[in-house]
Amino acid sequence: MAYEIGNKQLVNYYEEEILRQFAADFLRALAANEEEATIIADGLMTASLWWHPGQGQGLEKLFRYHRRVRNGGIVPQAQMVWLTDGPSYSLLDAAKGFGYVAAHRAMQRAIEKAQQSGVALVGVRNSNHFGIAGYHAWQAAKAGLIGWSFTNAKAEMAPWGSAQVVLGTNPWGIAIPRRDAAPILLDMALTMSGKGMMRWYMNEGRTMPENWALTPDGHTTSDPAKSMDGPLLPIGEYKGYGLSLVTDVLSGVMTGALFAGAVFQDDQNYDVGHIMLAIRPDAFLSRRQFEERLETFIEEVKSTTPIDPRYPVRLPGEVEFERMQKRRRYGIPVSRETVEGLRSRADELNVPFPL
């Protein structure tokens, strides 16, 4: 496995189709319709195929959907409404619907508009956690466009110089389509790491790098337990703080969604905001010219000498797409804790449990 899972005692491996089917069944049992169940299950499977289970973006998300649908914080089959519609922009009110579905529809509209006008920006308000940012950017690359997805999120980062959390990790997904190859795909939070990963380190008894998070009173630490209630640290110190702030202005302030510390605080009204940006890569050159230049560029980047010859230079997303292929062959790791949690909820919802 290219990605180091750590203590193998903590995970089981399953076939993709079994997990996908289970996720869709589970979502339908929560009253998701066919389109919603398909989009969300596809997002969860993408995260499961790309990422570390400690990042909590795979089937772990079903716990949250279960809880939030119960609470009324997520409304299955929500009647989403397009509010404004300009030549290169549009705004979707997601009506408390599933974030994956709202962001997917928004990116589809951004793609359609950018195909006409070269670039398009689609906002979403009144949404929920949209899953992994790269999934939405990838939709644009599948259609031959450059995609860039932004979202605000629950406050876990402090402004630079403070330990009081008021901004989210506000992840970005950026995808650039390639000819005959998986896209360049950058999926990144604006923090050095995340609470899910810190929890995984803590459970494994490992120390973490000191630039991941502070203690609640603002001290550096390498002990994940000491900073579980402290702020995550931004990439590039004050720079990542600035990027997170800008992201919240775009996805929260500008769209009419909640912003800053209010996001995800009221479990009846999450009101998360997203922005989907799509760009036609052949706005300036022909498609063929763009594609050829991109391959020349990639070749130059990838032919640089690695510091450690065992680890050749990779493009953003390359490890994830390779891992995706391997996991499709050898199975997808799911933490045992997740499996047990899903079993009890599946019983409760009368969903067949194949794990």
Added chain:
Amino acid sequence: MAYEIGNKQLVNYYEEEILRQFAADFLRALAANEEEATIIADGLMTASLWWHPGQGQGLEKLFRYHRRVRNGGIVPQAQMVWLTDGPSYSLLDAAKGFGYVAAHRAMQRAIEKAQQSGVALVGVRNSNHFGIAGYHAWQAAKAGLIGWSFTNAKAEMAPWGSAQVVLGTNPWGIAIPRRDAAPILLDMALTMSGKGMMRWYMNEGRTMPENWALTPDGHTTSDPAKSMDGPLLPIGEYKGYGLSLVTDVLSGVMTGALFAGAVFQDDQNYDVGHIMLAIRPDAFLSRRQFEERLETFIEEVKSTTPIDPRYPVRLPGEVEFERMQKRRRYGIPVSRETVEGLRSRADELNVPFPL
């Protein structure tokens, strides 16, 4: 002075108008026309008012213009040509003209188009160093829009896992307009620091943080001298590498400019590429709603408790705009080395030298 200049022996202080006048005279002596001299001098003064002289973005840039105009790498009064023009995009061939001028014109066009269509993307090829990224983003904010400027640059960063430089620091400027206040203004390279700042530390005999740059063979160091020929390190490790790569795809690969290691290598053909993105912040809400929400957001961010009570939380750009005010009152620091270098070139060009 809010910004710590370090060893005061290294700088003199001058009045803004004297420096601005000198910069414009110097540029006219290099055959810049009135519009070009005005734009570039304004950019250099902005950098001088905002930044540390060690960052080399103030009058230090005149050495480079002098050299490059002589070499033919920069062509004063270049006949720039608009190549493509769509509803929300446009491409400028800068014809080897001054980068400040090309980027300024491109952002003006992005502003005009975004006012119509909500969002606009303008590319530039065949350009030069565009100065400080924040200057161009600020033009959009002055017009009431959100501005985001991107550029590629000389290779100084390696792909993550390599020490072989092939990507630039590829700085971004992002500006968000505010009602009755200076904009939020984020101006940042995608590296932790830059060679100019490392040189300053070296001259002052200081050590630098270990996450600034590697030695040429890929080892960490806190000695700026040991890494002057090594790669600068990206923000957020592989994340900043990804952002730099994406920036070069947008500003270099997509526009038809040079990209990767070729940028700034041939002194007859710099062919730098830029992208200017402008967004109408009131695409989704009224201007008044956007402005009020933004102020509420800012208040929440700024009211967080600082870790050290002496340093209250600041917005991106806040320190720079305060420093601008102070320097307008108390003078602008210019390194003595720069003053001496300018004196000899001014003599040569018959430019009056008031410093």
